[in-house]
Amino acid sequence: VYRYAVLVQNEGMPTDVMRNARQRILIAAVEILSDDNAASRLSVRAVATRANVSVGSLRHHFPTQRMLRDAALQAIYDVVVPAAPIDDTSIPAHDRLVASLRTILDTGGHASRARASIASIVESFVIAEQTEELREAYLAIVDEGVRRIEGWLTALAGQGELPLEHVADRAQFLDTVLNGITLQRALPVADDAVRVEERTLRLAVDATLRP
């Protein structure tokens, strides 16, 4: 699904795409990540083999496995999620962060889509046999989400909106709040759910943007 996106994204590039190892590695990684199998891990050798490239070559283009995963997820998100206005200082920091957090929430959707989303997550990671492989796959996903939030908070810290040393803690905090909201969206909702969610998100952001 996403592999074409990655290609398109680099359209105005050198010459023969299939001759470009970096491209092939990135495409292979995106393919593995967007595989139907939720538990698929992004191992060095799996990616290298799929891209028809040596381990050393992979490492040359992506010095660490984290850099590779980040690049692949970034490529996916760049296509799927509209960019957040985190640097638009004409808008209050509070509103920018709320809007950014909503881009994560919206990947889960609402109503029946939110329910399908949670059902799938619970099936894959809660009900399924708890293997180490599954755990690592899940933690990699969580990590990406938290890092995204950290990215926003770091940007806001650069504008003096919060202390830089609290970025990690507060990103985890916001991640938990988003998990709570996501779960609540899937569960039966009260009539005032939208208002409650809005207030909760604002309260969480208030707590985050404070010395």
Next chain:
Amino acid sequence: VYRYAVLVQNEGMPTDVMRNARQRILIAAVEILSDDNAASRLSVRAVATRANVSVGSLRHHFPTQRMLRDAALQAIYDVVVPAAPIDDTSIPAHDRLVASLRTILDTGGHASRARASIASIVESFVIAEQTEELREAYLAIVDEGVRRIEGWLTALAGQGELPLEHVADRAQFLDTVLNGITLQRALPVADDAVRVEERTLRLAVDATLRP
């Protein structure tokens, strides 16, 4: 810190604790998890070495690494949890609220119990056909939880710890945070899960107990 707790918890046990491999393994795991070093991982060999036990012996008592981690986290929570009454003004309001919220969290349990708990909720209220009856049944349960939190906040408001008019909003907020934590307890957990959860809960309570 927690190592003694694990010992105490098994006080009425066999004979010589230091001769009990299972005890030593559990203690070693708890020590590593409650280590200050946030990067500490719970590897088989690290635990086995620390416990002065072979890898095989460790596997005999804890067939998978997950079971070991679950047992260690359970041991930690069993000690951390004891509830402080909300009206005991000799304890800081902050601590009283955290302790009270933990009593709700602990109804969900940890590890396999937390997973069974979430699986059951999702099955009953997310996957099941969304009837009005189901919705009302669920909202009644939620209401009960939120009302409990409101009760605590009202008590604290009476002591001047927060404005009375914000009690409803903030109870909803805390409910969302608890939902997030509950979900995270059921999903695969990182090695630093205990610390992260503690910080998140404190941050949420900080946000609540503020004008």
Next chain:
DNA sequence: ACCTGAACACCGTTCAAGT
């Protein structure tokens, strides 16, 4: 600059063998 593949130090799990 780009690529190769062996080597290294890890990981969790399995298992024949001991007591």
Next chain:
DNA sequence: ACCTGAACACCGTTCAAGT
């Protein structure tokens, strides 16, 4: 029943060597 430690199949990273 409890324990041992080697072996296995992985993992991510490093690096001398090629082109």
